[in-house]
Amino acid sequence: MNTYNTFINQLLRYYFFSSFISVIGCGGVLIATTLEIQKADIPVLILIILLSFCSMALLEVLKFLQDRKPILIALQSPNPTLKQLENAYKQTHLFPILTCMRILIPHFLGFSVPAVLLTTGAIYYEWLTLSYIYVLYGFLSAVLIASMHAMIEYYKTTIAIEPIIKKLQEMAYQHYQHKLTLKGKVLVPIRTKFQFSSIVIGAFPLLLFSLATQVRLTQEGHLLIEHFWIWSMLVLIVGVCLSIYGAKLLLTIVMRPLDQLTSDIASVEKGNFTRETADFYSDEFSRLVHGYNHMVAGLQERETKNIKMNESFFTTLAAALDARDPYTSGHSERVAVYAVAIGEKVGLSQAELTILKKTGLLHDIGKIAVPDAILLKDGHLTDEEFQLIKQHPVRGEEILQQIQPREIMAKYIPGVRSHHERIDGLGYPDQLHGDQIPIYGRILAVADAFDAMTSDRPYRKGMTKEKALQILISGKGTQWEPLFVDYFIEWIMEKEHIVS
The missing domain is CATH 1.10.3210.10 (Hypothetical protein af1432)
Known part of the structure; x- marks a missing residue:
């Protein structure tokens, strides 16, 4: 269970880190630089946020417990069945996309829907002095935060699952001499990753700036040009920094398998035909890794035959002479x-x-x-x-x-x-x-x-x-x-x- 506990701890660290980056980076910019809140509204807003957070946490925890169940069953059992190991292996590969969906659905809707309803009701009963337009701004802000949060969580979880995949592969081979592999099956296409990431990375600074500008104009009606440039540069810098960080994560996920394969191919070129590459991937790299490992297995089999033939050649010559x-x-x-x-x-x-x-x-x-x-x-x-x-x-x-x-x-x-x-x-x-x-x-x-x-x-x-x-x-x-x-x-x- 050490591997599983490490995995959970790592997921929690990634979750709070990506939450901090997304919420502070996006929400902090919108609230601190644009939104002017009356003191009387602060307690009501804090209560709305707390209630919405509790709703979000409940839904997200329930979904997380459901997502992790096949993995926990396989790792907890002293003698897991091959079917349990296979289910856990597939679920682990799916975990990054499940995490992404958990952020975009239970996390996002669990927070935004209660927050929209509670804020609308508070404005209606005049518990808040805000305009209804801020409900829309808040919802759009939540979309931006959830999108950036989901992207960061996806790529961080992709790294976190590697020890679990390795552990499940070891257990399957130890108990059943069976190699767990996706056999080149693509669960999450690279095209989908790039499309979603490109939208978030490319559009995030622009949308963040546009939304912040709109909120500011709604409050003041006009902006002094010197104030505008200072404020706008701050918003753009934050947005661009978040996009650069997202692009770095995307590059890391692409380069890891390429660097790994390059290193393993160099090893094979030197005659090491036992060097299979780690099968951690669920996208098109899964096909590449599967093909590479199949090639190496064939080379290893041929090398074994050649060694045996070579040995028998020398022995036969010696025996013929003797x-x-x-x-x-x-x-x-x-x-x-x-x-x-x-x-x-x-x-x-x-x-x-x-x-x-x-x-x-x-x-x-x-x-x-x-x-x-x-x-x-x-x-x-x-x-x-x-x-x-x-x-x-x-x-x-x-x-x-x-x-x-x-x-x-x-x-x-x-x-x-x-x-x-x-x-x-x-x-x-x-x-x-x-x-x-x-x-x-x-x-x-x-x-x-x-x-x-x-x-x-x-x-x-x-x-x-x-x-x-x-x-x-x-x-x-x-x-x-x-x-x-x-x-x-x-x-x-x-x-x-x-x-x-």
């Missing part, structure tokens, strides 16, 4: 696991670990180009055969360069080409040394060597992990990066059950 030699089955996948373990201790980012993992799966892809007679030879290789084997990192690079688009595979090539380089520069194919070797190559060199030493071959049985680790230790600084060897040994000690 299938050529039953003695090294699973080698590429194990190397990828070992490499990622080292990469995590190095502090690589998640994106870098993903590249490292896929590079590990593909590191021996160049062996596809090696004839089976050499690759599967049961015994030691001749120098010529070993020279051919040593070309598999280069063949791997050539194979990956043929896969389109080339930029997708480019990030895996450095690790594939350099995983047999040595720190002392005696590796192959480029005799790189130290930091000249790409980091993925240096990590893979440790992982590949360990798995090769601990795997069975036709001509020898795999070493124990203890012996393989001793060889890695002895080769620190010459064949392998010392820090990466230390990290791998540390990981082995923590996760010994990983190594079979």
Whole structure:
């Protein structure tokens, strides 16, 4: 209920603020600058205003309680039905226009009708010394005040409902895994907003000035020119300020969804396909938001499929290579696991670990180009055969360069080409040394060597992990990066059950 209480408190603040702006801005100008009231009339007018206000308050409170009921039911219930949540969601979207109508009907008529009747009766029985024409002026003033008040309330309420909409959406998803949305349905067209706002913003200063002038002329019959300019400038300044404030509210309501969509589109351009935009709108922006979210959902689904296909592509290539030699089955996948373990201790980012993992799966892809007679030879290789084997990192690079688009595979090539380089520069194919070797190559060199030493071959049985680790230790600084060897040994000690 915290969200609801905050919502109600915010509505009350907006209500009193817009009442103050409208009543003081319009009524204050008319009364303070134009209307000359006899002292004997003041108590009667105060009584009429109080009675009219009570009538207005009663009708408005009753209408407000009716308007808020679906929202209160949904938020109060510990287990609201989906139908209750949907009704509350729609009612919340309608709340700004309901607020506007509440100002224009119960608020306006609840005050103006009793005030007109009571004032007319008071004049008739000579309790007031005012002319009947002032009843008409008072009614027209009430129209101006109610119109400005309704416009301000509409736009302020549009902002106030956003937390309620978000809360209802969260509840619907939490209880029923259902997304509450208007699905692009337009409840209040932008054209209607602009037409009403344009009339109020454009006509308000003119009508306020005309009405004030007419009241002043009715009282004095003529105006001194120097008094007229001072008085008229005051009235026009107040009217223009109120119109500028109304125009600012209108601009804010238009720019909020545009700024929100612009920000979210920029996020999607960077590859974030989970960035749905908030669906707070009930006008044509609802269609735009619905279309955008539908597009993002489609992109996210396609991206998920692409990721799965991409993962299966790398796994399939690794499996196809390992299938050529039953003695090294699973080698590429194990190397990828070992490499990622080292990469995590190095502090690589998640994106870098993903590249490292896929590079590990593909590191021996160049062996596809090696004839089976050499690759599967049961015994030691001749120098010529070993020279051919040593070309598999280069063949791997050539194979990956043929896969389109080339930029997708480019990030895996450095690790594939350099995983047999040595720190002392005696590796192959480029005799790189130290930091000249790409980091993925240096990590893979440790992982590949360990798995090769601990795997069975036709001509020898795999070493124990203890012996393989001793060889890695002895080769620190010459064949392998010392820090990466230390990290791998540390990981082995923590996760010994990983190594079979």
